[in-house]
Amino acid sequence: MSPSVRLQEMIRVIRSARTQCEERGVIQKECAAIRAQFRQADNGGRSHNLAKLLYVHMLGYPAHFGQMECVRLIASPRYSEKRVGYLGAMMLLDEKQDASLLITNSIKNDLSHSSPYVQSLALCTLACMGSAEMCRDLAPEIDRLLKTANAYIKKKAALCAVHIVRKVPELAELFNTAARSLLTEKNHGVLHGAVVLITELCERNPSALPHFRKIVPDLVHIMKGLVMSGYSPEHNVAGISDPFLQVRILRLLRILGRNDDEASDAMNDLLAQVATNTDSSKTAGSAVLYETVLTIMDINSECGLRILAVNILGRFLLSNDRNIRYVSMMSLQKIVQTDHNAVQRHRGTIVDCLKDQDASVKRRALELSLALVSAANIRSLMKELLLFLSCCPPELRAQTASGIFSAAERFAPSQRWHIDTALHVLTTAGGDVRDEMVPSLIQLITTATELHCYTVHKLYRALVADISQQSLVQVACWCIGEYGDLLLRGECEETEPVQVTEDDVLDALETVLQSHMSSPATRGFALTATMKLSTRISRNVDRIRSIVSIYGSCIDVELQQRAVEYNALFKKYDHMRAAVLERMPVIDRSSPGHDNGEPAMIQAPDKTKNNPVVTLTQEPTNQARDLLDLLGGSDEPAQPSTVQPAPAAPVPDSGSAGGDLLDLLGGLDSIPDPSVTVYEQNGVTVKLRCDRQTDVGVTATLVASNTTDSDITQFTLQAAVPKCVQLQMRAPSGDVLPARGAGQVTQTVHLNNPNKVSLRMRVRLSYCSGGSTCQDTVQVDSFPASASH
Amino acid sequence: MIKAILIFNNHGKPRLIRFYQYFAEDMQQQIIRETFHLVSKRDDNVCNFLEGGSLIGGSDYKLIYRHYATLYFVFCVDSSESELGILDLIQVFVETLDKCFENVCELDLIFHMDKVHYILQEVVMGGMVLETNMNEIVAQVDVQNRMEKSEGGLSAAPARAVSAVKNMNLPEIPRNINIGDINIKVPSLSPF
Numbered sequence: 001m002s003p004s005v006r007l008q009e010m011i012r013v014i015r016s017a018r019t020q021c022e023e024r025g026v027i028q029k030e031c032a033a034i035r036a037q038f039r040q041a042d043n044g045g046r047s048h049n050l051a052k053l054l055y056v057h058m059l060g061y062p063a064h065f066g067q068m069e070c071v072r073l074i075a076s077p078r079y080s081e082k083r084v085g086y087l088g089a090m091m092l093l094d095e096k097q098d099a100s101l102l103i104t105n106s107i108k109n110d111l112s113h114s115s116p117y118v119q120s121l122a123l124c125t126l127a128c129m130g131s132a133e134m135c136r137d138l139a140p141e142i143d144r145l146l147k148t149a150n151a152y153i154k155k156k157a158a159l160c161a162v163h164i165v166r167k168v169p170e171l172a173e174l175f176n177t178a179a180r181s182l183l184t185e186k187n188h189g190v191l192h193g194a195v196v197l198i199t200e201l202c203e204r205n206p207s208a209l210p211h212f213r214k215i216v217p218d219l220v221h222i223m224k225g226l227v228m229s230g231y232s233p234e235h236n237v238a239g240i241s242d243p244f245l246q247v248r249i250l251r252l253l254r255i256l257g258r259n260d261d262e263a264s265d266a267m268n269d270l271l272a273q274v275a276t277n278t279d280s281s282k283t284a285g286s287a288v289l290y291e292t293v294l295t296i297m298d299i300n301s302e303c304g305l306r307i308l309a310v311n312i313l314g315r316f317l318l319s320n321d322r323n324i325r326y327v328s329m330m331s332l333q334k335i336v337q338t339d340h341n342a343v344q345r346h347r348g349t350i351v352d353c354l355k356d357q358d359a360s361v362k363r364r365a366l367e368l369s370l371a372l373v374s375a376a377n378i379r380s381l382m383k384e385l386l387l388f389l390s391c392c393p394p395e396l397r398a399q400t401a402s403g404i405f406s407a408a409e410r411f412a413p414s415q416r417w418h419i420d421t422a423l424h425v426l427t428t429a430g431g432d433v434r435d436e437m438v439p440s441l442i443q444l445i446t447t448a449t450e451l452h453c454y455t456v457h458k459l460y461r462a463l464v465a466d467i468s469q470q471s472l473v474q475v476a477c478w479c480i481g482e483y484g485d486l487l488l489r490g491e492c493e494e495t496e497p498v499q500v501t502e503d504d505v506l507d508a509l510e511t512v513l514q515s516h517m518s519s520p521a522t523r524g525f526a527l528t529a530t531m532k533l534s535t536r537i538s539r540n541v542d543r544i545r546s547i548v549s550i551y552g553s554c555i556d557v558e559l560q561q562r563a564v565e566y567n568a569l570f571k572k573y574d575h576m577r578a579a580v581l582e583r584m585p586v587i588d589r590s591s592p593g594h595d596n597g598e599p600a601m602i603q604a605p606d607k608t609k610n611n612p613v614v615t616l617t618q619e620p621t622n623q624a625r626d627l628l629d630l631l632g633g634s635d636e637p638a639q640p641s642t643v644q645p646a647p648a649a650p651v652p653d654s655g656s657a658g659g660d661l662l663d664l665l666g667g668l669d670s671i672p673d674p675s676v677t678v679y680e681q682n683g684v685t686v687k688l689r690c691d692r693q694t695d696v697g698v699t700a701t702l703v704a705s706n707t708t709d710s711d712i713t714q715f716t717l718q719a720a721v722p723k724c725v726q727l728q729m730r731a732p733s734g735d736v737l738p739a740r741g742a743g744q745v746t747q748t749v750h751l752n753n754p755n756k757v758s759l760r761m762r763v764r765l766s767y768c769s770g771g772s773t774c775q776d777t778v779q780v781d782s783f784p785a786s787a788s789h
Numbered sequence: 790m791i792k793a794i795l796i797f798n799n800h801g802k803p804r805l806i807r808f809y810q811y812f813a814e815d816m817q818q819q820i821i822r823e824t825f826h827l828v829s830k831r832d833d834n835v836c837n838f839l840e841g842g843s844l845i846g847g848s849d850y851k852l853i854y855r856h857y858a859t860l861y862f863v864f865c866v867d868s869s870e871s872e873l874g875i876l877d878l879i880q881v882f883v884e885t886l887d888k889c890f891e892n893v894c895e896l897d898l899i900f901h902m903d904k905v906h907y908i909l910q911e912v913v914m915g916g917m918v919l920e921t922n923m924n925e926i927v928a929q930v931d932v933q934n935r936m937e938k939s940e941g942g943l944s945a946a947p948a949r950a951v952s953a954v955k956n957m958n959l960p961e962i963p964r965n966i967n968i969g970d971i972n973i974k975v976p977s978l979s980p981f
Contacts, residue, residue, distance in 0.1 A: 008900050015899070051903045058806055058902065060818040080937040087906055094811040117933055127915030128809065152929065156914060163915045189920045196917055235922055237877055244878070244921045247871045287873035322836035327872055358835035 007051045014059075027061055038069045046073060047084040054084075054091055067092055067099040074106045079118065082110070086121045095131030104134050111141045116153050119145070123156040127163040135164040139171050146178040151187040158182060158193030162200045172205050183218050188235055188242055191222065195248040202255050213256050213263050220270045223249050227274055238282035250274075250291040257299030264300040271296050275308055286316070286324050290331060297335045310335075310342040317349050322358060329353070329364040336371045347372055351381070354388045362388075366396060370403040378411040382421060390428050397432040401425050405437055415448040416494075419455055427462050430469025435521075438474050443587045445479060454494035456483040461498060464508055468517045474525045477512060480505060481529025482584065485536040502537045506530065510547065520556055527551060527559060531566045535581045545570050588758065675703065679778045682769060683708035684737065686717075690783050697752045698759060698783055704745045706737035708769065713737075715767040717747055722760060726752040737767070759783055790916040791875075792850060793820065793865040794909065796898065801825040804860065804898045805905050809916030828854050828861055838872055855879045859895050870918075881921055882912050888927050907933065 010030055017023040034049045050069055057063035066088060073085025093100045103125070110122035123145070126138060142164060145157035158179075165172045179201060182194035198215070201208055226241045235242035253271075257264040271292055280286045289312060296309040313335075316328030329350070336343045350372065353365035366388065373381055382404070389400045404425055412418035422441055426433065445455050456479045463476040480487060490499050512518050512526040527548070534544045548570065551563035569577050675689035685705050692699040706712045715735045721727045732747040753759060759782075766775045796805040803821055812820065827839055839852040853875045854863040862879050866872075883893075889908055890897045898905055911926045913919060920926055 007903070011900055011902075055902055057814070058803055060803075060814065062814065078940050080940050083907070083933070083937065084903065087903065087910075091807075096811070115936075117936060124910055124914050127917075129811075155919065159914050159917050159919055162917060188922065189925065192918070192921070234924070237881070237921075242921070244874055244918060247874050251871075283873050284877055287871055287877065290873060291871060322834070323838065323873065323876065326836040326838055330872070357832070360836055360838050360840060363840060 006048055007055065010052050011055060027056055027059070031056060031061070031063075035065055038065070046076075047081045050084045050088050054088060057091060063092060067097060071099055071102045071106075074103050074110075079115070082118060082121060086125045089125055090128045094129050095134075100129065100131060101133075104137060107134070108138060108141065111138065111145065116150050119153055120156050123153070123160045127156075127160040130160075130163060130167065132167045135167045136171070139164050139168070139174055143174055143178055146175070146182065151185065151190050154182065154185070155187070155189040155193040158190065158197045162197050165197075165200050165204055169204050172201050172208070176201065176208060176211065180212075180215060183215060183222070188245055192245050192248060195219075195245070195252050199248070199252045199255060202252070209256065209260075213260060216253065216256055216263050216266045219249050219253060219256075220267055223253075223270055223274070227277060238284040239279055240282075240284040240288060243284040243288050246274075246288045247291045250288070250295050254291075254295040254298050257295070259300065261300050267295075267299070268301060268305060271301065272305055272308070275305075275312060280316075280324075283321075283323065286321075286327070290316070290327055294331055294334065297331075297339065306339070306342075310339065314346055317346055322361065325353070326358075326361055326364060329361070329368055333364065333368055333371065336368065340372075340374075343368075344372060344374075344377075347377065347381075351384050354384060359393055362392065363396060366392075366400060366403070370407060373407040373411060375411045375413075378407070378413060379417075382408070386421070386424055386428070389425065394432075397429050398434060401429050401433045402437065405433075405440075409440075409444075416451060416454075418444065419448055419451055423455070423458055423462070426469070426472040426475060427466075430466075430472030433469075433471040435471070438471055441471075441475050442478055445475075446482075446584065446586050449586070451494070452479075452483045453486045453489075453492045455479060456487045457492050457495055457498050460487055460500070460505075460508070463512075467512055467515055470519050470522050473512055473518065473522050477509065477522070477525040477529040480509065481525075481532035484529075484533045488537065502533075502540045503543075505533065505537075506540060506543055506547075509533075513547070513551075520558060523556070524558055524562060527562050527566075531562075531569075532581050534570075535578050676780075676783075678702075678763065678780050679765060679776065681776065682774060684712060684715075684765070684767065684769070686763070686765065686778075688780060688783070691748070693783070695756065696754050697750065699748065699750045700783060702747045702749065702763070704737055704747075704765075705741050705743075706739060707741055709739055710770060711736055711739050713768045714773075715745055715765070718764045718766075719749055720762045720764075721751060722757060724753075724755045724757055725759065727761075728752070790869055791864055791866050791913055791918075792916065793863075794913065795821060795824055795861075795863045795865070797821065797825055797861055797863075798859050798895060799829070799861070801829070804895065805902060805909070807906070807909060807913075809913075824852060824863055824865070825861070827852065828856075828863060837876055853879070855883075857883060860898070874918075878912070878918060878921065881923055882909070885912065885923050885926050888923065889930060904934075 014023055014026055014030075017026050030052065034053055037045070037049050046069070050066060050073060053063050053066045053069075057066075070085050070088035070092060073081045074089060076082060076085065089100070089103055093103070107122045107126055110118050113119050113122075123142075126134065126142075130138070142157050142160050145153055146161065148154060148157075161175050161179075165175065175197065179194055179197045182190060182197070185191055185194065198212055202212055223246065226246055229241050231239075232241055235245075237243050240246070253267050257267055274292045275289065275296070278285050278288050278292070280289050293309040293312050296305050301309075313328050313331055316324050317332070319325055319328070332343050332346070332350075347369075350365050350368050353361050354369065356362055356365070369381060369385060385400065385404050385407075389397065389404065392400055404421065408418050408421045412421070422444065426441075445452070448455070459472075459476040459479045462472060463480070467473050484505060486492075487498070487500065487505065488502060490497050509526050509530045513523055513530070518526070530544055530547055534541050537544075548563050548566045551559050552567055554560045554563060569580065573580075675687040677685060678688050679686040683706055685707065687703045687705075689701045689703060690698060691701055702717060704715060704717070713736050715737050717729075717732065719727060719729060728750045730748040730750075732745055734745050737743070737745055749761075751759060751761070761780045762777060763780065764775065764777045766773065768774075790809070792808070792810050794805070794807045794809075795803065797803045801822065806817065806821060808817060831839070833856070837854055839854065849867045850865055851867075851872070852863055852865055853872055854861055855876065856862075862883065864875050864879060866875055885908060886893045886898075886905065889904070890901070908926065908930050911920055911929050920929075
């Protein structure tokens with residue numbers, strides 16, 4: 001066997017390799033030698049070999065064959081071998097490997113070793129890669145070590161305990177008392193570890209908070225000592241005494257003081273002292289100040305203190321040091337929900353940061369700007385955001401586009417402005433707009449009835465200029481299809497009209513259809529638009545017919561299906577074509593409670609001091625009121641979103657974006673059954689079929705059937721609707737559902753909707769099946785289109 | 790929590806990698822490559838914080854880095870760590886290396902990778918900051934190195950020989966050797 005070459009020697013050899021290939025060769029040879037040496041039973045240079053293996057591992061070569069060697073080395077009595085063995089274990093092993101179980105015993109023995117340095121090796125390894133079982137086994141040991149006299153071991157044991165608590169949260173109670181007693185230590189390392197441990201315990205287990213709130217005076221005392229002490233060479237960093245410990249303590253104080261007046265009072269003085277006395281010219285001081293500000297904003301601090309904090313943040317924002325500016329924007333982001341006005345004052349600076357050359361600062365400024373949008377500043381801020389969109393880095397474009405859309409939706413001062421903004425975003429960053437935006441845009445356009453002409457002219461121009469941006473092309477095609485007659489009329493008050501002929505328009509659509517840049521969804525849009533034009537133009541209907549028949553043999557199944565159906569419209573159902581393709585009605589927002597006034601203020605669950613808590617979920621004892629209350633509640637604005645999301649929007653899942661809008665063309669004979677299944681469980685199926693639908697009411701029939709092998713008896717339906725809608729239920733046809741679908745029970749309901757709110761209905765079924773009674777509730781959010789409109 | 794500590798040079802060659810969260814080997818190399826790619830693009834006068842990578846732990850992480858001559862020191866942390874604090878920690882770590890290696894340079898890190906790991910172990914443990922007092926760290930590392938040296942192995946053989954000779958207890962050399970009267974009879978040899 002060749003003598004074991006030292007680590008440095010091997011590194012030298014590897015570095016002298018001139019090409020990647022040469023390096024690989026050298027490393028393979030070395031690994032082979034190492035493997036052979038591992039197989040030898042007794043070997044003086046074992047630790048060298050493992051060190052070499054770890055180096056090779058760092059360069060990215062496989063090193064798994066060293067795992068067992070790590071286990072052997074850890075069990076060795078020599079310190080040098082243990083050291084490398086543990087390092088190898090931390091680098092190569094993790095709880096998923098089998099070998100990691102084998103070191104549990106070694107760690108256990110080493111935790112009680114006479115030498116503290118061996119103990120510390122074991123603690124370090126346990127904290128890095130200890131699995132849940134290992135942690136459970138060794139937790140009592142760690143608890144014992146937390147109480148030793150040796151500060152070096154204590155601080156390591158504290159961090160090891162943090163790891164244990166993370167892995168096995170149930171063991172948290174074990175460390176509660178030990179953690180508290182650690183706070184009396186003088187050694188900063190131990191204090192630091194203790195504060196980290198207590199922080200972790202509090203975060204894991206909120207019920208421990210009252211227990212730990214008692215230590216607030218101790219923490220305040222320690223902090224005061226740090227802040228007021230003079231220069232101490234031991235812990236000094238840039239003039240601040242142990243800023244790391246100060247930051248940790250401030251973080252813990254934040255957790256303890258949140259939502260607790262007593263604790264917050266106890267720390268008010270201290271926070272004011274830290275905020276005024278800390279010198280922020282260097283990073284260390286700024287770190288402490290930054291934590292102080294965040295803590296002040298998060299607890300129930302008094303008014304003057306909050307103002308002080310916001311002023312400090314403002315000062316940070318104007319600092320020359322980029323890091324501090326970045327950090328101040330992060331903190332402003334955290335408080336923008338609660339102290340909106342305070343942050344608004346700095347809007348100018350934030351908007352300027354959008355133009356900073358630093359990508360991280362730009363990202364922060366973007367998020368902050370989007371959070372600061374309000375009805376008052378929407379116009380000016382939107383100008384800046386649109387400017388940003390045209391020159392922002394590519395990874396931020398999607399976020400900017402969707403941010404602009406949601407802001408415009410919430411605060412648009414006029415429809416024309418809203419459409420202008422949307423069109424601007426589409427033309428600038430049409431490729432980065434998310435697919436879900438397309439249906440909402442289309443819906444927006446349909447609602448702005450006076451602006452159809454303007455919109456379609458602008459979109460046509462944009463389409464002709466560039467067909468690569470999918471979202472833009474989709475919206476443009478849809479509009480051209482829908483409002484093509486307005487386009488061809490060639491006159492428009494709002495903007496310079498485009499003079500086009502029918503051929504030009506069809507050319508444009510055909511280019512989209514044939515271009516390789518168009519996605520399948522886009523081509524679907526284009527095909528449908530072409531078809532719709534057949535009723536809106538007079539001369540080139542034959543051209544449209546030929547296009548449609550060509551795509552009847554297209555490879556794309558979706559396009560083919562569409563083309564075949566449209567072909568059928570031309571051939572067999574020509575008499576229906578005009579009716580089917582006529583102008584669509586204005587699409588209602590299908591999600592109830594969607595724009596209920598002010599945007600939802602989403603914040604930490606217990607910020608109840610600002611909003612009076614709206615308790616809508618009082619359980620009425622009267623069961624019949626249950627249904628109505630739950631439905632009626634969703635009419636109130638901004639309910640905290642902890643209740644079940646049932647009234648939330650039933651998201652129309654757009655597999656092909658906007659496809660379901662276009663499917664409202666339904667009514668062709670390919671759809672035999674216009675009823676919707678609203679309930680299907682235990683063999684009971686309930687379908688809802690609309691019989692008649694007018695502006696102010698719906699008549700529907702609920703049809704229940706039974707696919708099980710036995711009859712279902714005592715079948716009853718109850719229904720509830722929102723408060724402003726009136727419900728009439730006719731008598732059901734029966735209350736027995738025969739087995740195996742032999743018969744059905746029908747019940748007609750009539751809903752009278754004079755206020756034209758969006759219709760919802762909650763149906764409760766109860767029946768007796770196989771001797772047991774079942775009760776179920778379903779919610780019907782949308783009524784299917786009726787066969788005869 | 791600190792998720793990873795990476796040190797690589799201006800060309801992306803790793804000098805020290807330490808992950809505190811498990812990743813498969815190829816994933817580790819990919820993270821190093823992506824981090825290098827993100828960090829090397831940065832100017833020198835922009836801030837030391839980077840967001841927007843997608844590999845480690847989803848969205849809740851940022852890269853805090855410092856560039857010293859030929860080396861990048863990158864700490865990958867989640868939101869529970871103070872960003873400015875980590876910047877200071879990197880500085881403390883580098884100063885500790887400086888003390889331990891006497892004017893540390895890249896070659897020191899290359900050839901003594903294991904020693905750098907041991908020093909790092911005294912600063913960060915299990916992804917959490919353990920000790921920030923430079924003197925304390927250096928003292929502990931010294932003790933451990935001495936322990937390792939005292940155990941020996943081949944490299945300590947000369948040192949052991951020297952110390953063995955030093956400790957050898959030579960018995961006192963007697964001054965007066967009294968052999969006594971020896972009557973040595975010299976045989977008379979006949980001349981040639």
